[in-house]
Amino acid sequence: MGLSPASACDTPCPARQQTIALVDDDRNILTTLSISLHAEGFATRVYADGETALKALQENPPDLAIFDVKMPRMDGLELLKALRAQSRLPVIFLTSKDEEPDEALGLAMGADDYITKPFSLRLLVARIRAILRRSELAKAPPEEVPGAELPEPVVRGRLSLDPARHQVTWDGKPVSLTVTEFLILEAMALRPGVVKSRNQLMDAAYSDDVYVDDRTIDSHIKRLRRKFRAVDPEFGAIDTLYGAGYSFADG
Structure with missing residues (x-):
């Protein structure tokens, strides 16, 4: 009706x-x-x-x-x-x-x-x-967002991210991520091999007026690794550079 x-x-x-x-x-x-x-x-x-x-x-x-x-x-x-x-x-x-x-x-x-x-x-x-x-x-379906330009999927080796649909796959297998986890992973995958500091990852995942400490970013990285290793026990694409931050290894 x-x-x-x-x-x-x-x-x-x-x-x-x-x-x-x-x-x-x-x-x-x-x-x-x-x-x-x-x-x-x-x-x-x-x-x-x-x-x-x-x-x-x-x-x-x-x-x-x-x-x-x-x-x-x-x-x-x-x-x-x-x-x-x-x-x-x-x-x-x-x-x-x-x-x-x-x-x-x-x-x-x-x-x-x-x-x-x-x-x-x-x-x-x-x-x-x-x-x-x-x-x-x-x-929200992207077509329902007024004036939205659909972001292109990001493909890095075996990783595929679709920001428009908030979908992630590894070797074609779906990986369920929270919004915060997705944004952190996307920030690293957009520039593979480039070390992102914790502050840069905070900026990618949190609004300007929200303070988070290092433990929060570290916890999110641990969760990302755990979720990817659930579909691929050999997953090792997120690298740690101690004292500097994290990077995504393309390939």
Whole structure:
């Protein structure tokens, strides 16, 4: 059934309000984040434990979710693992300074980023917007992006990247990457053999107003290697030049 004249937008339709799911057993954090995100124009849903959140996230996915790591009934890592079995929902972890192993594990399991408590709300909002922007671009069919010029696929030896469709293959086998992982790999593959510093990779994968430290880039590189080695145990195309950065070996 078509839209009636009254329901169609004669002028540009207002942007859809994006929804953030907040999962944390600390109700003070849930309240503070919910109020702050509402002020930034987001809708929020809040859950006090992972078990309750999982069912809701599966039945009615938001645009992005923020998980605390330590929670009763089902912690953030268990929640992410269960979610990743069927969803690529963008996820940011909230961690404490003494939870570095959990940060690394969360990134390895497919979290898009992490923020350490106590955190800046301005920084969190900037990261949310950056991840949502990349996620929307990755999901949207290129022909639906007004005035878009479709980027050409990048082929480097056995690697093929299609930025327009956010698809990656190695030897013809698909490799599933997050938006951040894709942008880091693309930055290296566009100039094979050229060492990219961590700062350059940060610039490629994060917006200008988002600060990330070296551990985040290193964690993303480890995840990239792990994912490619899952389809090719001999994969070694990402080189490390200690003290300088990383490069992609063409061939």
